[in-house]
Amino acid sequence: MRTRRTIAVALSVLTLTAVAACGKEGSPNDDAAGSAKPQLPTYAVKTDFKLESSPTWVEAKKNGKLKIGAKSDQPYLGFEDVQTGTRNGFDIEIAKMIAADLGFTDKQIEWQTIASANRETSISTHGVDYYVGTYSINDKRKASVSFAGPYYIAGQDLLVQKDNTAITGPESTKDKNVCTVTGSTSVDQIKKYGAKVTQYESYSQCVDKLLTDEIDAVTTDDAILKGYAAKNAGKLKVVGKPFSTENYGVGLNKDDKALRDAINDALKAHEDNGDWKKAYDATLGLSGSAAPQVPALQRY
Numbered sequence: 363m364r365t366r367r368t369i370a371v372a373l374s375v376l377t378l379t380a381v382a383a384c385g386k387e388g389s390p391n392d393d394a395a396g397s398a399k400p401q402l403p404t405y406a407v408k409t410d411f412k413l414e415s416s417p418t419w420v421e422a423k424k425n426g427k428l429k430i431g432a433k434s435d436q437p438y439l440g441f442e443d444v445q446t447g448t449r450n451g452f453d454i455e456i457a458k459m460i461a462a463d464l465g466f467t468d469k470q471i472e473w474q475t476i477a478s479a480n481r482e483t484s485i486s487t488h489g490v491d492y493y494v495g496t497y498s499i500n501d502k503r504k505a506s507v508s509f510a511g512p513y514y515i516a517g518q519d520l521l522v523q524k525d526n527t528a529i530t531g532p533e534s535t536k537d538k539n540v541c542t543v544t545g546s547t548s549v550d551q552i553k554k555y556g557a558k559v560t561q562y563e564s565y566s567q568c569v570d571k572l573l574t575d576e577i578d579a580v581t582t583d584d585a586i587l588k589g590y591a592a593k594n595a596g597k598l599k600v601v602g603k604p605f606s607t608e609n610y611g612v613g614l615n616k617d618d619k620a621l622r623d624a625i626n627d628a629l630k631a632h633e634d635n636g637d638w639k640k641a642y643d644a645t646l647g648l649s650g651s652a653a654p655q656v657p658a659l660q661r662y
Contacts, residue, residue, distance in 0.1 A: 405458060407465060411463065412465075415620040426470060429491045430472070430474065431493035432457060432475065434475040437589035437590060438585075438588070439496060439585060440494075440496070456494050456612070457492075458471070459637055462628075463627070474490055478545035496516070498583075499660075507613050508614050508616045511659060513611070513629050515609055516610060517584050517608060519581070520603075523572065523599075524598060526578075526579075526599075529578060531605070532555045532557075535579065538557055540579045541577045543568070548581050548583075557581075588600055626659050
């Protein structure tokens with residue numbers, strides 16, 4: 363009897379061990395080689411940094427907080443988790459690495475969600491100290507705000523349902539209902555191809571309409587679209603034929619050259635030390651798209 367019990371216990375242990383091993387191998391938390399996700403970099407805060415020639419920096423230092431404008435509805439780029447109150451994404455990382463070089467910790471950042479149509483007003487009236495949120499540099503915007511960067515180059519593309527074979531590029535959007543956000547440069551670009559344009563305040567609203575067949579496509583920069591395609595895997599796809607070049611820059615007050623130069627210096631430093639690439643790999647890179655070449659800064 364003792365021998366039978368011993369054998370039974372041994373078999374039970376072996377069975378549990380095998381089940382546990384199988385469970386670990388197939389689990390989402392598997393730490394086997396090659397399965398670990400890229401990690402976000404950390405940014406050392408410059409405690410001795412000073413920029414007395416920048417009115418924006420002086421005021422922020424006096425108040426002990428840095429007001430940064432961003433998007434809140436762009437997966438992998440600028441996204442706010444409303445349950446935790448935290449922000450994540452590539453643009454958020456760009457904003458944080460700049461803040462660290464300006465002498466501000468994460469806890470000293472006051473995030474503000476700014477709609478695309480209100481960016482120039484918010485920047486020029488000092489509503490935010492700088493803005494990082496898929497903000498394309500162009501001459502029209504330069505008339506009222508200043509830009510550091512570019513820190514990323516994107517291209518306008520189209521997001522459609524996974525089984526859509528009718529829309530293969532911008533040329534096939536004639537008379538199609540295409541959605542984008544109010545104030546975006548995407549509006550004029552897609553109108554050239556005869557599309558019927560629907561506009562909302564956020565891209566998430568456009569994506570919701572696409573998922574329910576109320577529109578035919580969403581158009582904006584491919585980086586934004588890849589984030590939504592990854593979030594809705596198996597349902598949506600990016601056409602993959604960019605038809606514009608969008609230089610993402612950091613928007614700031616037009617008259618603050620000192621701050622613009624400091625932000626450019628911060629971007630260059632974090633590009634050179636590998637933080638830029640690490641930030642990309644841990645955010646946009648999760649969509650399966652390899653990191654593009656780092657663009658040259660346009661100092662002026």
